[in-house]
Amino acid sequence: MKLKRFYLRYYPPGIILEYEKRGCLRSKSIDLFDLTQETNPDQLVAVIRQSEPLITESRTDEVKQLILRLQQKHSQKNHRFCFFKELKAHVLPLTNVAFDKSGSRFITGSYDRTCRVWDTASGTELHRLEGHRNVVYAIAFNNPYGDKIATGSFDKTCKLWSAETGICFYTFRGHMAEIVCLAFNPQSTLVATGSMDCTAKLWDVKTGEEVASLIGHTGEVISLCFNTEGSQLATASFDNTVSIWDVASGGHVHTLHGHSGGISNAQFNWDCSLIVTGSVDKTCKLWEVVSGKCVATLVEHKEEVLDVCFDLSGQLIATASADGTACVFSATTHQCLLTLVGHDGEISKICFSPQGSRILTASSDKTARLWDVQSGSCLQVLDGHTDEVFSCVFNYEGDTIVTGSKDNTCRIWY
Structure with missing residues (x-):
């Protein structure tokens, strides 16, 4: 094996190794979830070298510099966000917003039948x-x-679509009702779609063909x-269950039974060991992926739980509710x-900020709010919208x- 280059992963912190093995280019990650300002870089490099043969003596100083860069990034103080610009993005209400990874562009969907790409x-x-x-x-x-x-x-x-030119590559046809959720796999080889027809489908990005129909x-x-x-x-349904599917085969792995109301959202944690679910039954549940067993029921809200998420370390869970409150739970206790x-x-x-120090919420009270994860205090109210704020995202x-x-607009905050 021959090490070719390093890549930094800021959130959650880690170093990606790109190496050559038997003529093929491969990669592996060194996860540094416990990295803090107090971590001694020299000691950490020594620990990494003990378990990773690709890190030789000649690479020691380079790895140390990468660790110092990660520490610097995570030490940056939170700043107050300032309103930059309101975009009258669509002639009808927006449905969702999403950033690309660099944060240099974002997209908006709308009831006006279009998606727009913004700088x-x-x-x-x-x-x-x-x-559409x-x-x-x-x-x-x-x-x-x-x-x-x-x-x-x-x-x-x-x-x-091509994000660079706006040209449509393929139209995936096969669902019998509205498509209401979708996701790319991390390798960007597949798109998954979920529909009101009670199914999900997997589509091949390269060919445009349907790969699997997930029925159940x-x-x-x-x-x-x-x-x-x-x-x-993982697919979440109004039938009160979540199903886990094997992507390679399209086969069914587990059905997570236990909620008494429809599921609003389901998310994996970073290491793929847990799933958190939120439900209109006013509870969240934590599930073990390998066994499909419920390991905890999080009961705190008085009304429906409308959204749930893990922080990027997988240590914390945040929940949003129709009762007007949000909660933060420990994923371990x-x-x-x-x-x-x-x-x-x-x-x-x-959603959590990538650093995990803040939480962002969107509400029907026409505002979004920023919260401190340690104290729970509201750090800032992002106001100015004239109708319900239903989507919010960090770069x-x-x-x-x-x-x-x-209100048909989106607002950019720096």
Whole structure:
């Protein structure tokens, strides 16, 4: 084996090794989840060298410099976000917003049947993706590559586009009802779509062909996600269950039974060992992926849980509810650590900053809010929208936010 080059992964912290083995280029990651400002770089390099033969004596100083860069990135102080620009993005309400990995571009979907690509720095429109015959509801870049966009529509189709030119590569046809969720696998070789027809499908990015139809739910599939390896897909349904599927074969692995209401969202943690689910039954549940068993029920909210997520380390879980509050739970002890109180309406979206130090929420009270993960205090109210804020997202660096609203606009915050 011959080491070719290093890549840094800021969130969660790690170093990617690209190496050659038997004429083939491969990669592996060194995860540094416990890296802090107090970590001694020399001692860490010594530990890494003990377990990783690719890191030779000649590479020691290079690895140390990478560790110092990771420490510097994670020491950057949180700044207050300033409103930069409002984009009158569409003639009808927005449905979703999403960044590419670099944060230099983002996309918006809308009831006006289009998806638009925007330059983040200037707020100018780069491309208008037209061709759907109904609401464009689900949108995504193929991060980390960022050269393709997928759009899912109420017209029952998904389209694959060039992010660089706006040209449509393929139209995926086969669903019998509205497409309401989609995702690229991490390798950007597949697109998964979920539909109100109670099925999910896998599509080949290169050929445009259907790879598999995942049949088993008895209610609408309203959320799906790949694990970080791309080996499994989780589909969440209004039939009160989540199904785990083997991506390579399209086979069914587990059905997660236990909720008494429809599932609002389901997410894998970073190491693919756990899934968290949120439900209209007012609870969240934590599941062991290997066995499919429920390991904890998180009971704190008084109304439906509308969104859930892990932080990138997989140590914390955040939940958003129709009761107007958000909660932070420990993924290990399952205890509620914080309740975030301040919104005057239901919270439909929640996410951690890439650094894990902040939480961003979007609410029907026309605002988004930033919260401190340690204290639970509200750090900032992002106001200015004139209707419900239903979408909010950080860029990969965590220094830019886009909020999307029912008022037909999105707002950029630096």
